[in-house]
Amino acid sequence: MKKMFTVCGIVLLAAAVAVVLASRNRRKPPPGVADPLSQAGVRVKAVMHSHEPIGRREVVAASRAVAIVCGEDAASADRYEVRNNALRSIARRRDLPTNDVLALLDYLSGTNDPLRVERIAALKNDVMNLLRNQNPPPRDLEETLIAMFDGGTHPTVVLDYCIQHLGAMVNELGEEGRRRAREVLVRAAGQIRQPYAGTALYSLAEDRRATSVQQSELKRLTVALCKPEVSPVARIAAIQLAGQRGYGDILPTLRGTLSSSSRDAVLDIVTIGSIGLLGDTEDIELLLRFAGDARRGTAVDAAVKRIRERENNDVFLKNRRNDEHNP
Numbered sequence: 001m002k003k004m005f006t007v008c009g010i011v012l013l014a015a016a017v018a019v020v021l022a023s024r025n026r027r028k029p030p031p032g033v034a035d036p037l038s039q040a041g042v043r044v045k046a047v048m049h050s051h052e053p054i055g056r057r058e059v060v061a062a063s064r065a066v067a068i069v070c071g072e073d074a075a076s077a078d079r080y081e082v083r084n085n086a087l088r089s090i091a092r093r094r095d096l097p098t099n100d101v102l103a104l105l106d107y108l109s110g111t112n113d114p115l116r117v118e119r120i121a122a123l124k125n126d127v128m129n130l131l132r133n134q135n136p137p138p139r140d141l142e143e144t145l146i147a148m149f150d151g152g153t154h155p156t157v158v159l160d161y162c163i164q165h166l167g168a169m170v171n172e173l174g175e176e177g178r179r180r181a182r183e184v185l186v187r188a189a190g191q192i193r194q195p196y197a198g199t200a201l202y203s204l205a206e207d208r209r210a211t212s213v214q215q216s217e218l219k220r221l222t223v224a225l226c227k228p229e230v231s232p233v234a235r236i237a238a239i240q241l242a243g244q245r246g247y248g249d250i251l252p253t254l255r256g257t258l259s260s261s262s263r264d265a266v267l268d269i270v271t272i273g274s275i276g277l278l279g280d281t282e283d284i285e286l287l288l289r290f291a292g293d294a295r296r297g298t299a300v301d302a303a304v305k306r307i308r309e310r311e312n313n314d315v316f317l318k319n320r321r322n323d324e325h326n327p
Helices: 002-024 056-069 080-089 098-109 117-132 140-151 156-169 175-189 196-205 212-224 232-245 248-259 265-278 281-288 297-325
Strands: none
Touching (some): 056 098, 080 117, 098 117, 117 156, 140 156, 140 175, 175 212, 196 212, 212 232, 212 248, 232 248, 248 265, 265 281, 281 297
16 A cells, blocks of 8 residues: 555656746747737737748637637636737737638627727737738728728727838728728828828828829828918928928918917927928027027027038039039
């Protein structure tokens, strides 16, 4: 009997040691890949990977994670951290099963979620990233984003993400898909009271196939959004884009903004920057009114320097042309 207990004890001890060694030797995920058993992780990044076949166990695990992400698990539906961790555990998957893709698309379309609005938006943005990075991307994603925008039932911040992702997709779509996406982006840019109007401008600016007519349309929309009655967020985006794209038509509006009695530091800094890109030496006096300001002074210095360098270069080129014509 003692011998039997001794043998059993040795077997149990050996099993315990094996468990400890296995836990110590558990392979860690490669750098940058979220560990589904860890609370630490990173947000989904738009990095494309080649398709790799997966086994049935991985499919089951992904499906369970997708159910949690979509809020189908009653125990975690109102727990953002749990749902976000589930999403991170599949963030680098590029070959989700069809049922998982359909479930995620359905989740994007839905409006019944117990989480706070800002957390819903963050989760849906990451889901959009995950779906865009599938190999190949689901055909219904573009239609889902368009339907979400047209439906009018989603929070503004979620619609802003829809606009961002449509802009990121516009160069990947066929002609018909691109046409439909542009229609939505143009309509969004026309919503002057909405902050996502500025996002729509930048999304339209991403279109590498834009015709000259569409480029003129972008300019018209941008100039319209630089006016005081526009959403402050959209206005700032429009002023910045106008400066970057050289839309000199907005200079009178920019000068009026800096000359007004109403002050907003962010608006002023962006306006000063665009005047630096578009203005001339006559604008320097206006800019220097803000030279001693703690928040605006750096922007003023950069804008004045840019104007003077541009004017000096223009004078140099003019003199050189004169020399060439009058040897």
